Amino acid sequence: MIRxxxxxxxxxxxxxxxxxxxxxxxxxxxxxxxxLILILLVYYSITQGQIYGSVLGFVYGFLIDIITGTTxxxxxxxxxxxGFTAGYFSSENKKDQYLISYNFALIVLVxxxxxxxxxxxFSSVNFTxxxxxxxxxxxxxxxxxxASLALLGxxxxxxxxxx
Amino acid sequence: MIRFFLSLWExxxxxxxxxxxxxxxxxxxxxxxxxxxxRVRTIAFGTFASITxxxxxxxxxxxxxxxxxxxxxxxAEMMLQLSRLREYGITNADLKGLLALKDSSKFPLIPATIVxxxxxxxxxxxxxxxxxxxxxxxxxxxxxDKGLAGIVYSVANNYSIAxxxxxxxxxxxxxxxxxxxxxxxxxxxxxxxMINVPKTFDLxxxxxxVSSEISSIIPFPLPVGVVxxxxxxxxxxxxxxxxxxxxxxxxxxxxxxxxxxxSKEIDNxxxxxxxxx
Numbered sequence: 001m002i003r004x005x006x007x008x009x010x011x012x013x014x015x016x017x018x019x020x021x022x023x024x025x026x027x028x029x030x031x032x033x034x035x036l037i038l039i040l041l042v043y044y045s046i047t048q049g050q051i052y053g054s055v056l057g058f059v060y061g062f063l064i065d066i067i068t069g070t071t072x073x074x075x076x077x078x079x080x081x082x083g084f085t086a087g088y089f090s091s092e093n094k095k096d097q098y099l100i101s102y103n104f105a106l107i108v109l110v111x112x113x114x115x116x117x118x119x120x121x122f123s124s125v126n127f128t129x130x131x132x133x134x135x136x137x138x139x140x141x142x143x144x145x146x147a148s149l150a151l152l153g154x155x156x157x158x159x160x161x162x163x
Numbered sequence: 164m165i166r167f168f169l170s171l172w173e174x175x176x177x178x179x180x181x182x183x184x185x186x187x188x189x190x191x192x193x194x195x196x197x198x199x200x201x202r203v204r205t206i207a208f209g210t211f212a213s214i215t216x217x218x219x220x221x222x223x224x225x226x227x228x229x230x231x232x233x234x235x236x237x238x239a240e241m242m243l244q245l246s247r248l249r250e251y252g253i254t255n256a257d258l259k260g261l262l263a264l265k266d267s268s269k270f271p272l273i274p275a276t277i278v279x280x281x282x283x284x285x286x287x288x289x290x291x292x293x294x295x296x297x298x299x300x301x302x303x304x305x306x307x308d309k310g311l312a313g314i315v316y317s318v319a320n321n322y323s324i325a326x327x328x329x330x331x332x333x334x335x336x337x338x339x340x341x342x343x344x345x346x347x348x349x350x351x352x353x354x355x356x357m358i359n360v361p362k363t364f365d366l367x368x369x370x371x372x373v374s375s376e377i378s379s380i381i382p383f384p385l386p387v388g389v390v391x392x393x394x395x396x397x398x399x400x401x402x403x404x405x406x407x408x409x410x411x412x413x414x415x416x417x418x419x420x421x422x423x424x425x426s427k428e429i430d431n432x433x434x435x436x437x438x439x440x
Contacts, residue, residue: 014211014214017211018214018215018218021215021279021280021281021290022215022218022219022278022279025280025413028413031284031413032284033284050177051176051177051180054177054180054181054184055180055184057184058184058187058188061188062191063207066203066204066207066208067207067208067211068208068279068281068288068290068324069204069208069281069288069290069316069317069324069326070281070286070288071192071195071286071332072191072192072194072195072200072204073188073189073190073191073192073193073195074192074286076184076187076188076191076192077185077188077189077192080181080184080185080188081181081185084177084181087177119285120284120285120352134352134353137353138284138285138352142284
């Protein structure tokens, strides 16, 4: 059954991708870019569960590959696994705790690490070079940047009231 | 049996969904270049780019845009002219009096602005606001006022996607302007490198690298970059030469599409030759 949040999560993707492809390149720090789509994906994975996170990651990945011209399938696998990982933190009891605390940024960091590592792998990067340097440059730095942005987003997230 | 599958689904549904999605992704990975996928891609990015272009225009100063475009066009034409003249100079020195080289005609330049850039660091692509309606075709080189920027990869009516030099899937043949030695240039995810360069090649730091005539994509030498470092000298029989590109892909906004597809030109010439037989 299709629910409102299913449609909203897909509709939200397009303005976020618009910002990602036009505004975010202006925030580049030595070729390292944050990934807003991933933040959105992590949010939905935590609130709606692991299966929903995996499927949404699959759909987001497909749309990214189709629209930006990257190898079809690479972002799909990366985002599916990122959504699946973020979904591990989906729990009815702890949902709000994950969303309004610094834990959200940590979950984004873990998911982003998986997303960036798989993307780098599918981009057939030269692995004869120092693997740790490549991991640092391709996965860790974008993940930290994305998590930092998620941390900023926490400021604007409405805190739960006592009653 | 049904009960077994139901309990399997109940206990492992997250993993089953994940495996199914991964298999579907891997299947699509193998279908990348099929006509159906290309058609879907053309419609999707064409539609999205038309919205993006409106958005990206808000970031540019409208009154200066046209003047800037004109100046860049002049600059790009002068860069092409200079590149051709350099070539003529070197060729003339070698073949003076032996060959009568025909004057090449002026190549058409199609102006375009980048409306969006890709998310991926290793699969650099840009979406530009010129498509088949403006005469853009797959395989056409894109240039900035500094030099070669990439190759058109997919074309919609008013928009195109181009692979930049920072894309691991783009490989072009280049040569040293000074020594005339050819090699394959590719993006290794970190640097632009000329791969499998024999140690006998006399390349030096600072040598200008241009696209080679033997490239099946680019019709005449276009500036690509300069030699930054020659690696792997001590071991193996080949060097890997790092190239510093002339085009800064983070800052570039306006581009030109060189309105020519070399392989099609060659096809046409060969076809005409066959017709005359």
